[in-house]
Amino acid sequence: MRRDPATTAQPEAGPNTRSAAARGNDDFINLGEIIAVLLEYKWLILAIGTFAVLVGGVVAFVSTPIYRADALVQVEDKKSAKGGLAALRDVEAVLGDTTSVAAELEILRSRMILGRVVDRLNLTVRAQPHHLPVFGRALARRHAGVEPAAPLFGLSGYAWGGERIAVQSLEVAPYLMSEPLTLVAGDNGSYSVFDDAGTLLVSGRVGEPASAEHVSVFVAELVARPDTRFILSRIAHTSAIAALRENLEVRERARQSNVIEAAFSGPDRALAASILNEVLNAYVRQNVEYRSAEAESTLAFLEAQLPELKGQLDTAEAAYNEYRQSRGSVDLTLETQSVLRSVVEADNEIVALQQKREELRQRFTSEHPQVIAVDAQISRLRNRRASFEGNVSRLPETQQVALQLRRDVEVATALYTNLLNSAQQLRVARAGTVGDVRVIDSAVTAQRPVAPRKALILLLSGVLGLLGALGTVWAIRALRVVVEDPQTIERELALPVYATVPASKAEEGIERRILRGRGGKGELLALVSPDDDAMESLRSLRTTLHFALLGAESGSVLITGPAPGVGKSFVTKNLGAVLAQAGKRVIIVDADLRKGHINKAFGVPRGLGVSDYIMGKATLEVIVKPTAVENLHMVTTGLIPPNPSELLMHPQFANMLAALEDRCDVLLVDAPPILAVSDAAIIGRMVGATLLVARAGRHPIRELEQAVKRFEHGGAAVKGFVFNGFDTRRQRHRFGYEGYHYQYKYKS
Template sequence: MNTRNQSMPSGVEKPEMDLGYYLDIAISSRWFIAAIVAVFFSIGTLYVFMATPVYRADIMLQVEDSSDGTAGGNLVSNVSSLFQVKSVTAGEIEILRSRLVVSHAVDKLRLYIDASPRYFPLLGRWIAHHKQHLSNPGIFGMGGFVWGGESIDVDRFDVPETLEGERYFITALGNGRYRINGAGFDTPFEGQVGKAETFRSTHGTIFLTVTSLNGNPGARFTIVRMSRLGMIESIQKKLDIQEKGKQRSDVIGAAMRGADPVLISNIMNAIGAEYVQQNVDRKSEEAAKSLQFLDVQLPKLKAALENSEQSYNKYRQIHGTIDIGAEGKLALQQSIDAQAQMLALKQRRADLSTRFGPEHPSIIAMDRQIGELEKVSGSVDSRIEGLPVTQQDVVRLERDVEVSRELYLALLQSSQQLSLLKAGKVGTVRLVDTAPVPEVPVWPIKLLVLPVSILVGLVVGLVVAILKSTFFGGIADPMEVEQQAGLSVYATIPQTDLQQELVKRADAQLPDVSVLALAYPDEPAVESLRSLRTALQFALLEASNNVVLLTGPAPGVGKSFISANIAVLLALIGKRVVLIDADLRKGHLNRYFGEQRHGGLSELLSGSLQVASVLRKTSVSNLDIISTGAIPATPAELLLGARLGDLIAECSRTYDLVIIDAPPILPVTDAAILASHAGTTFLVARAEATKMGELVESARRIKLGGGIVTGVLLNGIREASGRYGYGAKHGHYRYVKYDYAPQRDLS
């Protein structure tokens, strides 16, 4: 308990909401938080067992380098390597995701047709997942819902474009027949399983071929014809394609998630196979175009080679064998290399120009290389011109022969390689791993969902408890009262449930003491009231009389409990005390002392009884009590009479203390009337229930009625978790239960 003087100290610092504050809220709201955790755990458990399992199917592809490693060692680069397109992983990823590839998988598997059993809501799909045999459709034979091993396979379902996305219902009739109804049908139609059916709708013709229907008569299935383009785009969004490895590995992984493990496996395998096939087709097409180009160039090169050889042979017949010397041989070899490379580049450029424009980066780069080789060739020609005339002729003729021969042989070899490439159907990508049917779902993960649901429930519970305490909770800290209401807190009284048990025993007319201070004198709440007794005696020194009034903002704050127990504690130290139950509406102080209600304050105020007749001695020495008496129709009018003042004045002269238990101040005006007769008035507030605004308004009404508010008694403080000493909240002490009972003297 905290006791304070009536004057408040100035400059009190506002307590900070530290970890202890939140821990205190968590402890006090532990059952509320536990309930929220239980709710979230139940939701998580239900989700784990009821959610549709999600599976993952994946494939792996390798993008191979198509360049020929021997090209750089020849005078003429292998021309076939130029006609191959080197796959770049980033580009291949986009091709793998392209409509070109995905559309073939959609068409092959007819993914734009969604046909499935009509499961019973919520539980049907889960039950069907654990059953193999066919179910009895519907509830009591009605509704057509299923929850067993029903299945349907549709090979064709073509509808007018306006009906795409509309749901149709197929009902099994038995003997291989079915009935279909849905949008555009005025009446249902019947069809035969395995037969191509044609139906007329208000929007056009519908074509349907049901290849298999597995279900008891009455089982219903849903079928939807979706947009082909929409399905392609949906598959594209679901594809997860990434390059494997941190560095460029030329290995691509592609995966997809879905509820049907067989379907997603088929989709990924179809996409992988189509991707490889389109790569092969592309390489074959390029090889065919290159062969067509070479078929035109090879005869020309062969004729040029034959002409060069004839010219060279004629020159030798006329002039004989001529030694060109070391310098001439060097110039000849350099000239052959430059001319061969330049001619090969020109051949490449001619081929590329059939596919790309002059501004293409490959064409521009090739023009730059040709220009550099022309400079080298010009430099070699200048050196050749410095030779004797006969040596110049020999060098030029021999160069023409060698260049023509090597270029012709290189292109001939390339033609043969391209022929093999075209015939062999070989591409630059290969399917390393196909997608097996996944057996274990990747979601939901029980070991993840359940702990996360508990954690989320704990966080939500804590947040709600803190928000509830912050915005909707009552006063929890005496410092709040002193800082915001400007009222001194004279006592903080711990929560106890023992008093309620005593009152219940009294209501059951069991012969027992019903006051906590007498039945359980060692209770922390009683010790707190003893401290209040001490503080009250000091407060009375400055009061105008010895009349003490206890009231509260609303019912249920514990003012009657405090009134009865403080009266007993004062009487136990020899003070002559009279306890007046002035709550003429719901007062019940008589139950604490085993007295009757009738013959009390209301009879006195109405003039039917005198003071001596309403005063009753209790089993506690020095303590008398005046009960409420019969509940009057107009309590406020009785309290405004002169007899109330006479009663209080007489009791004030006769007793050391007059304690008045008044009704709550906010619902009725009785307490304001009574407060005008009291020199000391305490407002009783219940911790975590009474709002600060209620306390401020109560004090205002008492002052308007002519009374004064001495201070506040904060009742119902919950015990801290510590076992010894004081428990702290916001850095302020409050009572906890001591283990400090007297020990028996064994000496």
């Protein structure tokens, strides 16, 4: 059947322009499209999420549990009691915090305190069993027996649970400081220590010190199977303090509460509480020592002065007794004794005021009113004492000398007695000194570890896995610059898409059976499953095919694709079937002289075909073969030639197409992919219309554009596209115009 060239061609209905509503949808996030993409990659998302949760479970299993010990310390505020203006005490809360809690927090974290803890607990020495990497420590923690666990997989060098070691001292050469050493347990309490290079450093036995040129070690306890390895190291004092400070937390529990909350975290429950208690003990001791430091220094001064004063007292008494003996036991008169008492009292008062002045000078300058008042009192006492000196000068010489010597004795006795009493009071005060901090709650370790939080790890791993899966999907979608929507073809290439053919699982099964040689006669989707969605789409193509042939000189249609595997043969044979079922006389020509196989779907042998007719070995009546579908005939490829392109360019091929057109209403020609070989471009000049089959998610838009240009360069024009393999499941989750997908099937 040939078309009349004079037939008026109606304008093509191809959607070269898009509706305003469709264009506007590009400016908004299409939630349905997102849901569709997620459902498309649901197995990938599920796999990545499951893998992330499994990794999180492994991390939670192998992570070392961390225990937390906490305690409370109270700091007394004595600033208000020590001095200050009483009028300002009521506004101290407004002026600011008067406590010294901030300073106490820094003291708790200081090297002075932590250094004492490191020394007392011997934290510069580290010793621990050597476990299998990754899972070994977790397996060892779950060993419940008292004796060391038996080795797994024959790995006797690793510790598997129940091993114990206690190293009281470890001294190493400077070059081995902080370097890991390996202790290998032997028989009957023996052991050997090696360096990283495997060099033996020292050997010894448990409970006995062992020394060598570079290492000195004392192992107090060792419970392990022979050949079990332990990791020893001697770290610097500053490094041990830094590690201790890193795990120590101190803070004021509530503002202006003067209560400090201290906590220490570590993998050993018992050691965590011991370390924190030792920190608090060292802190309390230093506080008491600081508070008693003033009394200690004053007592030291007094104890240094007491022997000197005792010597002065002894000298004064000896001089007085010697003078009395030399003068025949001189006795003081009542008048002289009265003067003596006055002089001694004045001297004692002057000494007391001088001590008071020294105390005031430590806090105030010499211009302070209190210091000036004390100076005035000292001046008056000195004037008074000077008057006493005048009374002494009127006494007889013997009485004057006796009075002078007796005064020295009295003054020395009073000074010595006062210093002796002060020293005794300071000793009592030093013994009873109480600091201004006290431990309210001693360190207690929680029964359950504070880390890792396994539920949180699993939750975070699931969330991260989901985010990672979404990121992977986004990356795949970003890297996949392929056409998945027929509207992209219409928008970018300005060519109509005559039909959108959904993917068919039934067709996939048919193809598998044909490839395996199990397909029988009539194994065609149009016959096996005529209600399939793909067939409904091909029926719509049957309707629109009329517009594709308007204005064409012939009624033949070339069906090809840009690349192999897009379903061109599927479209050709099933379109021919639905056309024949509509009463049209249809002939299908398998012009793929390289890999043609349409005959298998109809159960027709290859026999004589196109190549045989072109070479003159067969007639038209011989090559046109009937099929199981009424009104549908086909022409097979025939003998596969060595030169398909040259054979298709033969005039006899064009004559064959013209002759076949006269015998049918619609002639369908199946050709090889246009981008693979030039066969389709040769045939395109001989037919009335060319349709390109594009498969969803297979081609970049540039590939389709190149296929169209190949036909244009060959002198043929592509009428439009058939979009094959469209995923209708995604469409169910779309919203808006692009997402409409209708199904209407007959049910009995």
